[in-house]
Amino acid sequence: MTLRMKLLVVPCAALSFAGGVALATSPQSKPAAKAEALPQHVLPPSKDGNLVLGLCDGETSMEVPGVKEGQKLTRAQAFAATSKLMEDWRQKNPDANWDDAPVLAQATAPDAKKSPTPAPQPNPGSRPAGGDVREGGVGAQTDAKQVPQQQKANVQTGHTYGAFSERDERIWADSTQAFVKEGHRVFHDADALGGTVGVSCDMCHPDAANTHPETYPKYQVQLGRVALLRDMINWCIENPVRGKPLADGDPKMRAMEAYIYAQRKGVKLEYGKH
Amino acid sequence: MRLPSGVVTVLAVVLHSGVGLAASPPSGQTLATPPKLPPGVSATLWGLSVPPGSEPTPEKVALGEKLFREKRLSVDNTVACMTCHEPELGFTDGKPLSEGVRQQKVTRNSPTVLNALFNATQFWDGRTGTLEDQAKLPILNPREMGMPDADAVVRKVRGIPEYVTEFRQVFGREVNYDDLAAAIAAFERTQYSGNARFDQFITGDSKALTASEKNGWALFNGKARCNSCHAGNAVSPLFSDQKFHNIGVAAHKQDFVTLARKGVQVVRTGDEKQIDELALNSEFSELGRFLVTKQENDVGSFKTPTLRNVGITGPYMHDGSLPTLWDVMDHYNKGGVANPYLDGGMQRLGLTEPEIDDLVAFLFALTDTKFDALNKEQLAKQRARKNTRPERDTAIAMGKKGNLGDLAPNPDLAVKNPADLGIYGDVTPVTTTQRK
Numbered sequence: 149m150t151l152r153m154k155l156l157v158v159p160c161a162a163l164s165f166a167g168g169v170a171l172a173t174s175p176q177s178k179p180a181a182k183a184e185a186l187p188q189h190v191l192p193p194s195k196d197g198n199l200v201l202g203l204c205d206g207e208t209s210m211e212v213p214g215v216k217e218g219q220k221l222t223r224a225q226a227f228a229a230t231s232k233l234m235e236d237w238r239q240k241n242p243d244a245n246w247d248d249a250p251v252l253a254q255a256t257a258p259d260a261k262k263s264p265t266p267a268p269q270p271n272p273g274s275r276p277a278g279g280d281v282r283e284g285g286v287g288a289q290t291d292a293k294q295v296p297q298q299q300k301a302n303v304q305t306g307h308t309y310g311a312f313s314e315r316d317e318r319i320w321a322d323s324t325q326a327f328v329k330e331g332h333r334v335f336h337d338a339d340a341l342g343g344t345v346g347v348s349c350d351m352c353h354p355d356a357a358n359t360h361p362e363t364y365p366k367y368q369v370q371l372g373r374v375a376l377l378r379d380m381i382n383w384c385i386e387n388p389v390r391g392k393p394l395a396d397g398d399p400k401m402r403a404m405e406a407y408i409y410a411q412r413k414g415v416k417l418e419y420g421k422h
Numbered sequence: 423m424r425l426p427s428g429v430v431t432v433l434a435v436v437l438h439s440g441v442g443l444a445a446s447p448p449s450g451q452t453l454a455t456p457p458k459l460p461p462g463v464s465a466t467l468w469g470l471s472v473p474p475g476s477e478p479t480p481e482k483v484a485l486g487e488k489l490f491r492e493k494r495l496s497v498d499n500t501v502a503c504m505t506c507h508e509p510e511l512g513f514t515d516g517k518p519l520s521e522g523v524r525q526q527k528v529t530r531n532s533p534t535v536l537n538a539l540f541n542a543t544q545f546w547d548g549r550t551g552t553l554e555d556q557a558k559l560p561i562l563n564p565r566e567m568g569m570p571d572a573d574a575v576v577r578k579v580r581g582i583p584e585y586v587t588e589f590r591q592v593f594g595r596e597v598n599y600d601d602l603a604a605a606i607a608a609f610e611r612t613q614y615s616g617n618a619r620f621d622q623f624i625t626g627d628s629k630a631l632t633a634s635e636k637n638g639w640a641l642f643n644g645k646a647r648c649n650s651c652h653a654g655n656a657v658s659p660l661f662s663d664q665k666f667h668n669i670g671v672a673a674h675k676q677d678f679v680t681l682a683r684k685g686v687q688v689v690r691t692g693d694e695k696q697i698d699e700l701a702l703n704s705e706f707s708e709l710g711r712f713l714v715t716k717q718e719n720d721v722g723s724f725k726t727p728t729l730r731n732v733g734i735t736g737p738y739m740h741d742g743s744l745p746t747l748w749d750v751m752d753h754y755n756k757g758g759v760a761n762p763y764l765d766g767g768m769q770r771l772g773l774t775e776p777e778i779d780d781l782v783a784f785l786f787a788l789t790d791t792k793f794d795a796l797n798k799e800q801l802a803k804q805r806a807r808k809n810t811r812p813e814r815d816t817a818i819a820m821g822k823k824g825n826l827g828d829l830a831p832n833p834d835l836a837v838k839n840p841a842d843l844g845i846y847g848d849v850t851p852v853t854t855t856q857r858k
Contacts, residue, residue, distance in 0.1 A: 319466075
């Protein structure tokens with residue numbers, strides 16, 4: 149039940165309880181607002197019954213030759229197909245503002261950025277490699293202060309709250325990292341996302357590139373409304389990934405948000421930016 | 423086919439950072455590599471808790487265990503560490519207050535050694551920071567093992583030929599008090615305990631907990647507010663914030679205000695030695711953390727104990743005054759016992775009887791499965807006492823009496839389960855981070 153529904157339903161219930169049954173059932177009482185259905189990305193059917201994949205822009209799609217609708221791609225096939233899709237999109241949108249990789253990651257790895265030769269092709273069949281916390285991000289080993297010798301943890305100066313030791317901070321940083329790590333896992337795993345075609349988030353957003361969480365909330369054209377990051381994640385789960393949207397409080401959703409934000413540490417918060 | 427350039431960059435970055443990680447250990451301190459740990463025990467916490475150089479070695483552990491069981495460490499050869507920390511009883515003695523040499527009662531309940539290696543401080547009042555320092559004190563405490571001083575202990579152990587040989591083998595030198603403590607600490611550092619049904623549940627077996635226990639877990643994180651002090655997560659799965667809180671236990675059996683006033687006076691004028699005696703041997707022991715920090719807002723506060731194995735390590739509280747977990751729930755349900763130093767987080771909880779039952783059921787699911795039989799036995803014993811509830815005050819708990827404020831809204835568990843919020847939710851399995 150949404151908050152709005154509660155706001156409507158609760159006073160109605162109270163009124164009817166008080167004896168104002170007529171009021172509650174009168175034509176004037178508003179029907180509970182229904183959540184407006186989101187626009188769907190309708191994919192063109194394939195003549196040969198091939199699997200048709202959609203991109204998260206809500207427009208671009210492609211047939212996967214040799215794979216029938218209802219079949220699931222292997223990770224390698226999905227990688228190849230999504231790369232092709234991305235290429236199509238870039239040709240259509242040569243001026244599009246595409247953030248290749250997290251800003252700070254580039255800053256800390258200048259050699260990698262300027263590498264003239266393309267990096268080796270990933271082994272698409274393998275499990276995703278890579279760090280769950282990018283260079284420069286908050287991790288147990290990057291940002292937390294070092295654990296003190298035991299006597300420092302022994303100091304509590306009379307205040308229960310706020311008397312936090314470096315040990316506490318280390319534990320907190322590690323907990324956050326564990327959450328981000330779980331987000332990294334879900335982001336890279338079509339099955340964990342509930343996908344039916346083998347596509348996972350990282351295939352279009354390697355290492356959460358171009359997810360720009362710092363620009364939400366903002367108007368999303370595909371959704372025809374102002375969206376939060378989680379709304380956009382769900383759009384991608386429903387369309388390119390072909391899974392069921394996750395509930396707001398779903399630990400997988402929460403972990404993915406944590407991961408995506410962690411990849412953009414240090415980027416200026418600019419909600420509404422396009 | 424061209425890869426999106428993002429892939430290229432990112433791969434390069436990943437390779438780069440991988441190299442970086444392998445090349446440089448975390449800045450400053452190098453963490454020890456933990457042994458193979460059971461589920462529910464965090465490798466990260468192990469790394470944080472075991473000081474470099476104090477990693478248990480098999481030889482030290484064997485000697486430490488022998489010393490842990492050694493009654494000759496006490497003045498009259500009647501008491502060993504094990505007397506109050508009986509491994510078969512979850513490393514406690516099952517008594518409200520422990521007994522030392524010559525049947526003397528000490529002032530506090532013996533805490534479990536299980537997972538004590540992860541404690542930020544040792545003792546109920548946190549007066550030492552390491553297991554080594556902890557091990558030294560009860561041997562010299564007149565009410566516990568009663569040895570007059572460290573030299574006397576060393577002389578006595580040097581008089582036992584087998585120890586002379588063993589210390590030489592393990593430490594390569596004569597028996598000394600530091601090595602003796604180090605060996606005992608090494609043994610204690612192997613007494614970690616996870617692998618409760620709760621851990622099976624958290625790592626993906628949703629059937630490992632009963633419906634009642636799951637509800638208890640939700641209440642733990644929600645209405646019952648247990649997690650505000652008994653915080654647990656995948657990195658620190660102890661269910662303790664390792665802080666000190668006055669929850670009013672000492673105030674329910676005496677005029678606490680008068681006691682506190684006297685105690686504050688003594689501490690302001692007294693010398694260190696006198697204060698130590700206060701902590702160990704007198705009614706002032708009830709002032710808890712205050713005698714360590716000398717800060718008034720620590721009056722009557724004691725360390726939040728771990729809830730791991732709580733079902734088998736009763737009776738509860740620093741003075742063992744609450745025999746069952748039902749009593750503990752009653753205590754918190756009415757917002758503790760009022761006193762001027764009561765922790766600001768204490769409030770009435772408004773828990774109903776079925777909710778209390780669910781919470782207790784959940785707590786019993788935190789016991790390591792190797793203690794299953796004992797856990798069952800303890801649960802049955804405690805349940806048999808369910809109708810003897812001296813701490814119960816339903817009128818206060820439900821807000822019909824007293825002035826302990828309104829409750830937070832009771833979450834509708836069918837809509838949103840507060841236990842799902844952190845990474846200790848029931849859907850996402852979390853594997854503890856392994857240090858490389």
